Amino acid sequence: xxPPPPRDAAPLGYRDLTRLMSLMTGDEKHDTSATSxxxxxxxxxxxxxxxxPTRPDDPxxxxxxxxxxHGPMAYYAVLAAKGFLSVDQLAGFGSxxxxxxxxxxxMLVPGVEIGSGSLGHGLGLAVGTALGLRxxxxxxxxxxxxxxxxxxxEGSNLEAIQYAGRVGLDRLTTVVIDNQSASLGWPGxxxxxxxxxxxxSVDVDGRNHQDLHRAxxxxxxxxxxxxxxxxxxxxA
Amino acid sequence: MDTPTTTLTPDPxxxxxxxxxxxxxxxxxxxxxxxxxxxxxxxxxxxxxxxYLDPAAAAPxxxxxxxxxxxxxxxxGVGGGLALAGMRPILHSFPPxxxxxxxxxxxxxxxxxxxxxxxxxxxxxxxxxPGGETHFGSRDVxxxxxxxxxxxxxxxxxxxxxxxLRRAVAGDGRVYLRLDPADNARPADVRTxxxxxxxxxxxxxxxxxxxxxxxxxxxxxxxxPLDLTVLYAATIRPFDAATLRATLAxxxxxxxxxxxxxxxxxQVSEALADLRHRVLGLGVARAEQRRYGTxxxxxxxxxLDVSGLRHDIAAFLG
Numbered sequence: 001x002x003p004p005p006p007r008d009a010a011p012l013g014y015r016d017l018t019r020l021m022s023l024m025t026g027d028e029k030h031d032t033s034a035t036s037x038x039x040x041x042x043x044x045x046x047x048x049x050x051x052x053p054t055r056p057d058d059p060x061x062x063x064x065x066x067x068x069x070h071g072p073m074a075y076y077a078v079l080a081a082k083g084f085l086s087v088d089q090l091a092g093f094g095s096x097x098x099x100x101x102x103x104x105x106x107m108l109v110p111g112v113e114i115g116s117g118s119l120g121h122g123l124g125l126a127v128g129t130a131l132g133l134r135x136x137x138x139x140x141x142x143x144x145x146x147x148x149x150x151x152x153x154e155g156s157n158l159e160a161i162q163y164a165g166r167v168g169l170d171r172l173t174t175v176v177i178d179n180q181s182a183s184l185g186w187p188g189x190x191x192x193x194x195x196x197x198x199x200x201s202v203d204v205d206g207r208n209h210q211d212l213h214r215a216x217x218x219x220x221x222x223x224x225x226x227x228x229x230x231x232x233x234x235x236a
Numbered sequence: 237m238d239t240p241t242t243t244l245t246p247d248p249x250x251x252x253x254x255x256x257x258x259x260x261x262x263x264x265x266x267x268x269x270x271x272x273x274x275x276x277x278x279x280x281x282x283x284x285x286x287x288y289l290d291p292a293a294a295a296p297x298x299x300x301x302x303x304x305x306x307x308x309x310x311x312x313g314v315g316g317g318l319a320l321a322g323m324r325p326i327l328h329s330f331p332p333x334x335x336x337x338x339x340x341x342x343x344x345x346x347x348x349x350x351x352x353x354x355x356x357x358x359x360x361x362x363x364x365x366p367g368g369e370t371h372f373g374s375r376d377v378x379x380x381x382x383x384x385x386x387x388x389x390x391x392x393x394x395x396x397x398x399x400x401l402r403r404a405v406a407g408d409g410r411v412y413l414r415l416d417p418a419d420n421a422r423p424a425d426v427r428t429x430x431x432x433x434x435x436x437x438x439x440x441x442x443x444x445x446x447x448x449x450x451x452x453x454x455x456x457x458x459x460x461p462l463d464l465t466v467l468y469a470a471t472i473r474p475f476d477a478a479t480l481r482a483t484l485a486x487x488x489x490x491x492x493x494x495x496x497x498x499x500x501x502x503q504v505s506e507a508l509a510d511l512r513h514r515v516l517g518l519g520v521a522r523a524e525q526r527r528y529g530t531x532x533x534x535x536x537x538x539x540l541d542v543s544g545l546r547h548d549i550a551a552f553l554g
Contacts, residue, residue: 115349128318129320136322155309
C-alpha cells in the first residue's frame with residue numbers, strides 16, 4: 001500500500017467534487033452509479049465518520065465499506081478532497097500503474113477499507129468487522145457499509161441483514177442508495193425489509209445533506225441502523 | 237538435507253480405539269481451549285459443529301464463538317471482517333459448505349482483502365457416504381488450488397490435527413485444515429511442512445509414492461512387497477519439492493491423495509521439471525458415482541483400499 005499523500009494546500013469542499021470527478025476518464029460504464037453515491041459519501045466523510053488521512057490504520061477509526069464498488073469516481077473524489085489521495089492521482093483512474101481501478105482495492109489505496117466490485121460482499125464483511133471490534137472492546141468505532149438497491153438482490157446480503165438484526169449490532173449502519181435500479185423492485189419498500197429483521201430504518205432524500213446527516217446520527221440502541229437514501233432513478 | 241524418518245507401524249499399546257478421539261472430536265475438544273489461550277481467536281460456524289462443543293468448556297469464550305445459522309456465505313464474510321478488525325477467525329463446516337458454496341467469499345472476502353483465516357473442515361471426501369454427492373468433499377483442495385497463498389494441511393491422525401491447528405492459529409496466513417474420519421494408527425511429526433520418509437527404497441528402487449494424510453497406512457501396506465520410497469505429507473501446500481528431490485531414486489512418482497485424484501500431479505511435475513519423469517495421481521475419481529453405502533465401499537470404489545492401491549501402484553511402477 002502506498003503511504004498517504006500530502007494534503008493539498010487548500011481544503012477542498014463539496015463544490016470541488018464535480019471537478020475532481022471530471023479528472024477521471026476512461027471507459028467507465030457506471031457513470032450513473034457513481035454520481036448516485038456522491039452526496040451520501042460526502043456527508044459521511046465530511047460530517048459523520050471519524051477518520052484521519054494521516055492515520056488510516058488507526059484501530060479506533062470509523063470504518064466505511066463501499067460494498068457497491070461499481071462507479072467509484074465519487075468515492076475517489078471524496079477521498080481526494082479529504083486528503084486520502086492526492087488530486088494528481090485521479091487522472092490515472094483505471095490506468096495500468098494507478099491505484100485507482102474501476103473497483104476499489106484496499107491493498108492499493110489508503111483509507112479504502114475493503115476491495116469491492118463483486119456485489120454482495122460488503123455487508124458480510126461489515127458484520128464481521130463490527131463483531132471483531134466489539135470482541136476487541138473497541139466500542140467507539142462505527143461501521144458504515146454502502147450498498148445499492150440492485151445489489152440487495154444478491155442473497156448474501158439477506159444473510160447479513162438477518163444476522164445483524166438478530167444479534168443487535170448497533171455499531172453497524174447500512175446505507176442503501178436507492179436509484180430504483182433493481183429490475184424486480186422492492187414491493188413494500190427497502191426500509192421495511194430491514195425493519196422486519198430488527199433494524200431501525202429510515203427513508204431519506206439522498207441529495208439533502210441536512211436530512212442525510214440527521215439520518216446517520218439517528219438510530220436506536222441495540223439495533224443496527226439502515227438509511228435508505230433515495231436519489232433520482234437510474235434510467236430517468 | 238535432514239529428512240525425518242517416521243514409523244507409522246500400528247502400536248496397539250499406544251492406540252485405544254475406545255478412548256481415542258477422532259480428528260473432528262479432537263477439534264471440538266481443542267478449540268475452546270485455544271480461544272481461552274488467545275483472545276484474538278474467534279470460531280465462526282454455520283450451525284454445523286455448534287452442537288458438538290462442550291457447553292462448559294465453551295462458556296468462558298462464548299463471546300468469541302459465532303454461530304451465524306445456516307448462512308455459509310456470511311460465515312466466510314464474517315471471517316473476513318473479523319480479520320480486518322484484527323481478529324484471527326477459525327471457520328468450520330463440511331468441505332462443500334466451507335469451500336465450494338462460499339468459494340467466492342473465500343476468494344474475495346479473505347484472499348482479495350489481503351487477510352488471513354483458518355478454515356477447518358471435517359468429513360473428508362466421503363465421511364458420510366449415505367449423504368451422497370451433496371455432502372461429499374473431494375473437490376475442496378483442487379478448488380483452493382486456484383487461489384493464491386493457501387497452506388493446506390491434511391492430517392492423518394488426531395495428534396497431527398492438534399499440532400497443525402495450533403500452528404495455524406498462531407500465524408496470520410490463510411490455512412486450510414482438512415480433517416478426515418480416517419486415521420493412521422500413529423501420528424507423524426508435523427511440526428514443519430516438510431514431508432517425512434516412511435520407507436526408503438534401494439538405490440535401484442522403482443520410484444516414489446507420496447502418501448497424503450490418512451492414506452499413509454494403507455499405502456505402506458499396499459507397497460510392502462515393492463522396492464519403493466514412501467514419503468508422507470500432512471502438508472500438501474506448499475508442496476515439499478525439496479524432500480521429493482532429495483529422496484528420489486527413480487523419477488517415477490505416484491501421489492495418493494484422499495481427495496480428487498491428480499490434484500498434486502502438477503506440483504510433482506514442476507518439482508521434476510528438469511528431469512524426464514512420470515507421475516500418477518491416485519485419489520477420489522472426478523466423476524459423480526451416485527453411490528451411498530460405507531466408507532469402506534467408497535475406498536474400494538476409488539481404488540483407495542489396500543488392494544486397489546497395490547494394483548494401481550504396481551501397474552505404474554511395477
